[in-house]
Amino acid sequence: MKSIRRLIGPAIILQLGCALSVCATPQTDDAPFVVVLGVAQDAGVPQAGCKRACCTAAWLDFSRRRKVTSLAIVDPQTSERWLIDTTPDFPEQLQILNELTSSASPATINGIFLTHAHIGHYTGLMHLGREVMGAEEVPVYAMPRMRDFLRNNGPWQQLVRLRNIVLRALQNDSTIVLNARLKLTPMLVPHRDEYSETVGFRIAGPQQTVLFIPDIDKWEKWERRIADEIAGVDVAYLDGTFYAGDEIPGRNMAEIPHPFIVESLARLSSLPAKEKMKVRFIHCNHTNPVLSQESQAYGHVRALGFGFAQEREKVKL
Numbered sequence: 001m002k003s004i005r006r007l008i009g010p011a012i013i014l015q016l017g018c019a020l021s022v023c024a025t026p027q028t029d030d031a032p033f034v035v036v037l038g039v040a041q042d043a044g045v046p047q048a049g050c051k052r053a054c055c056t057a058a059w060l061d062f063s064r065r066r067k068v069t070s071l072a073i074v075d076p077q078t079s080e081r082w083l084i085d086t087t088p089d090f091p092e093q094l095q096i097l098n099e100l101t102s103s104a105s106p107a108t109i110n111g112i113f114l115t116h117a118h119i120g121h122y123t124g125l126m127h128l129g130r131e132v133m134g135a136e137e138v139p140v141y142a143m144p145r146m147r148d149f150l151r152n153n154g155p156w157q158q159l160v161r162l163r164n165i166v167l168r169a170l171q172n173d174s175t176i177v178l179n180a181r182l183k184l185t186p187m188l189v190p191h192r193d194e195y196s197e198t199v200g201f202r203i204a205g206p207q208q209t210v211l212f213i214p215d216i217d218k219w220e221k222w223e224r225r226i227a228d229e230i231a232g233v234d235v236a237y238l239d240g241t242f243y244a245g246d247e248i249p250g251r252n253m254a255e256i257p258h259p260f261i262v263e264s265l266a267r268l269s270s271l272p273a274k275e276k277m278k279v280r281f282i283h284c285n286h287t288n289p290v291l292s293q294e295s296q297a298y299g300h301v302r303a304l305g306f307g308f309a310q311e312r313e314k315v316k317l
Contacts, residue, residue, distance in 0.1 A: 030077040032181055032205045032317040034235075035100055037083075037093040038067030039309045041241050041285040042120025044089060054286050066291060067093060067311060068120045069214050069283045071237070073203060074101050078179055080110045084201060084212060090124030096312065111139040113170070113184065115214060117149050117196035125156060128164045135164040143170045143186065146196035170199065181206050182317065189213060190221040192257070205317020208234040214283040215239055217257040219267055226264075227271060230278055235315050238264065240281025240290065240308070243297050247287045261290065261297075265304055276305035284308075 038044075045066040046055035058064040068087035074080070079102055087093065098106045115121050128135035142150065147167045150156040159165045170176070175185045183204050191198035200213035211233040219226045230236045241258040242248075259267075261281055268276065281301070284290060289297040290308060301308070 031207065032073070032075040032077070033314045034203060034210050034317060035072045035074060035097070035314045036237075036282070036309050036311055037070040037072055037096060038087060038089055039282050039284060039311055040066035040068050040291075041283055041288075042068060042087075042118055043286065044068045044087075044120075045286040045291060047286040050286060052287065054291070058286075064291075066284070066286075069309075071203075071212055072097050072101075073178070073182065073184070073317075075179060075182060076101065077181070079108075080179060081108065082111045082113065082178060082184075083109060084113045085115055085121040085214075086112055086124030086127075087120050088123055090127050093124075100312070100314075107133055107135075109135075109138050111141060111168075111178070112165075113176075113186075113201065114140065114142045114146055115200065116191060116193070116198035117146055118192075118215070121215075122146075122150075122156075125150075125159060125165065129155070129159055130162060130164070133164075137163050137166045139168050140165045141168045141170050141176065143172075143188075143197040143199060145193070146170075149195050172199070187213075187224070189216040191215050191217050202229075202233065203317065208315065208317050210234065210315055210317065211236040211238075212282075213238055215241070216259060219259050219264065227268060227275075230268075230271070230275055234278060235280065236278045237280050237282045237309055239283055240264075240288070241283050241285050243288050243290055247285070261288075261301065265301065265306065268306075269304070273305050277307065280307045280309045282309040 046058035067089040070087050070093055071084040073082040081097060081101060127133055128138055150167060151160055160167060170186045172186060172188045175183050177183050185202045186199040187202065189198050189200050198215055203210045211229055216222060216239050239258055240261050243261045245253050245260055289295040290301060292298060
């Protein structure tokens with residue numbers, strides 16, 4: 001199998017709510033962009049062991065299935081491609097990326113940026129190992145605890161030892177220059193940090209900037225004001241894991257804290273309409289009613305002027 005010394009590149013979304021058939025078509029200009037490769041929480045939709053209607057419908061209807069949250073950054077001018085997070089859906093997401101972009105090799109990734117060590121955000125790295133792709137020195141950027149986790153725990157340490165991946169440092173608020181047109185900045189956010197820190201990213205290109213925060217405990221726990229962060233970007237992909245607190249009967253929601261979408265709506269309700277339009281909720285749990293466009297919850301969010309990430313949508317950078 002060919003080596004994968006490079007695999008990810010800068011690119012961003014063209015249009016809010018575009019149809020999948022349109023988004024699946026490679027763009028004709030050479031502007032860098034971000035493309036959404038998944039919108040679901042770590043376990044995707046349908047989820048293992050789930051007998052609820054949300055999952056039984058998705059088992060029967062492929063159109064209701066959702067891949068785990070991930071972004072790709074693409075620069076068509078240089079044929080470079082970067083990933084933010086490698087999910088359990090990595091094989092299919094790489095194939096989608098290949099359909100949307102061109103590169104020297106369909107296995108090429110120029111770098112991977114990890115948000116944290118929860119299962120939906122890094123376990124796709126397994127496909128870079130000798131059992132699958134046999135990658136060569138793919139740069140994996142991570143915060144200090146995340147690097148230690150990969151370096152000191154199997155099977156990830158084998159990827160490091162065999163140089164399938166090469167760990168590169170991220171620092172809070174320290175910008176990484178991807179190429180002459182693109183840069184990326186990690187931002188620490190409060191989350192359940194059992195094994196690593198958690199970061200979001202600000203991705204900047206020649207024309208636009210995108211904010212990506214798929215996981216955070218609660219907005220009020222962050223030292224930054226989310227409204228200020230939205231004001232400084234053109235598109236904001238924000239944690240939309242749960243719609244409200246009664247979504248998972250029998251589970252203590254305090255053990256899996258996220259800002260409920262209804263809380264985010266209340267916090268951001270006073271924003272001007274043009275600021276609300278920047279927000280696209282992402283990382284939705286299989287129980288989240290907004291995954292269905294026929295739901296009352298989905299209609300409510302849209303009526304208030306906010307949006308949702310769609311798989312394969314692009315945002316020009």
